[in-house]
Amino acid sequence: MGRKWTETELRYLRRQYKWLPARKIAKQVGRSTRAVYMKAAELGLSEPRSEAGTREKLDALIREKHALGWPDTEIAKVWGCSREWVGERRRAMGLPSNALSEYRRDQVRKKTAEQCRKAGVKSIGELRARVYRERAREAGWPEDLRPRAVQILNFLHANGPATRRQIADAIGMPWKGSRKSLVSNDPEGSYLAHLIKRGLVVSLGRLVKGKGRGRSVQLYALPLWVEPQHRKDTQSA
Numbered sequence: 001m002g003r004k005w006t007e008t009e010l011r012y013l014r015r016q017y018k019w020l021p022a023r024k025i026a027k028q029v030g031r032s033t034r035a036v037y038m039k040a041a042e043l044g045l046s047e048p049r050s051e052a053g054t055r056e057k058l059d060a061l062i063r064e065k066h067a068l069g070w071p072d073t074e075i076a077k078v079w080g081c082s083r084e085w086v087g088e089r090r091r092a093m094g095l096p097s098n099a100l101s102e103y104r105r106d107q108v109r110k111k112t113a114e115q116c117r118k119a120g121v122k123s124i125g126e127l128r129a130r131v132y133r134e135r136a137r138e139a140g141w142p143e144d145l146r147p148r149a150v151q152i153l154n155f156l157h158a159n160g161p162a163t164r165r166q167i168a169d170a171i172g173m174p175w176k177g178s179r180k181s182l183v184s185n186d187p188e189g190s191y192l193a194h195l196i197k198r199g200l201v202v203s204l205g206r207l208v209k210g211k212g213r214g215r216s217v218q219l220y221a222l223p224l225w226v227e228p229q230h231r232k233d234t235q236s237a
Helices: 007-016 022-029 033-043 051-067 072-079 083-092 102-119 124-139 147-159 164-171 191-197 229-236
Strands: 202-208 217-221
Touching (some): 007 033, 022 033, 051 072, 147 191, 164 217
Antiparallel strands (some): 202 217
């Protein structure tokens, strides 16, 4: 007796059986073509389209919608199949991707405008700034800080002094060397430099003195008087 069909696999079979060849369904669910036919018969599903007929009609749809700038995802929704299959047939016909077509960009613009309207802002930049302020406020830091700066303060507050490399690793920024990492759009050029200028972070000096530019390793920490606002409120209560 083979392994039991999961609910996810059964839903996929019911949805795709009349559209996709059994062998393609079998590949997606990790079963044999015979197993797909047997389960379809057990569920009373109609016979799938022949592969040739399916391919011919889908190719015609792809050509039509591709000429209008439709991406694979939207064509797949109309046909009721996977985006991967549409992409496979499109490439077989030598058609380029429409991921960056004018139609696609227009759809993105409309979606962005709708999101901004619902959020009560004029632009995605304004929405992003609002999210940044909320995240900083929730963490207890000044609201005008960038998200990465907030991450740095959170890390130093929770873990104590750390090197630039440790900070970069902790907040998920790639390490490109001491002078090329933690770079930001702040006037100071880096997140740490900006935080130091504002008195939110201090350098504890060199942990390792290296020879040559950029070879020294320094430790950074929060000053003793710097605490998240919500912790200050708790301590003063």
